[in-house]
Amino acid sequence: MAILFYIFAAVAVIAGLNVVLQRRPVYSALWLIVVLCALAVEYLLLGAVFMAFIQIIVYAGAIMVLFVLVIMLLNAHHEEPTHGSQFAQWLGAPLVVALLVEIGVAVWSWPGAAHVNPPPLRAGPKSVGDLLFHQYVLPFEVTSALILVAILGAVVLARKES
């Protein structure tokens, strides 16, 4: 079980580095699909079965389609570095160092796996459905209004000037 976690964590990190390092936006988008699929396996290992498959269906499926379409619409052939960004030049490296130190301190002071006892999670579609349609009925119905607003927004944004 733990070995599966490390394998897919490594896949996610390597693919994530490739998302940043690839010079062609389409390659970055394809590597991002690998990141999302590796994270889906990690959700599965945590017991969040429903989340894992939603990750594949919505993120790796639908949202990546939109990413690729946007890359196509913008005609992004090669990445164009912005030379005018002073912010990245002066603050980038110190912020990376600060982040690494923070992660290092967190890992160093971690008491170890024996002290962490997460409750067993069995978040399959049945338990999600039971919660969603009994306890969280109102948020569920409000979600439809949210999606409706998003549909209107998409149509209005993409309308042709007449």
Place this chain on the structure above:
Amino acid sequence: MLSPYIPILVQAIIVAGLGAAILGVSALVGVRKRSSEKLAPYECGIAPVGNARGRFSVSFYLVGMLFILFDVEAVFLYPWAVVFKSLHWAGFIEMFLYILILLAGYVYVWKKGALDWTR
């Protein structure tokens, strides 16, 4: 707990292995005879016309966006389908209202002609 997913893992490994094997074998033993016809970009058998980096219709973006939104809608149907027998009529009405609100969005998209490609 993960045992039901082992077939998926096995299938993923077989798929990746088969793809790697086909590419590897054809790279190792394949005969390469380059000609201008063979090196031309493949475009469904038709001779390529012009540059692929022209301007695309915004309709692609709109359809992609609507696909995400209705995909998110469909995602809620999975947990509903699993538990709907225990929900009886209450579950039916809950989902009916949900679909009804989104049907209004669908009718709006339809009437606006957003799905009409020739527009």
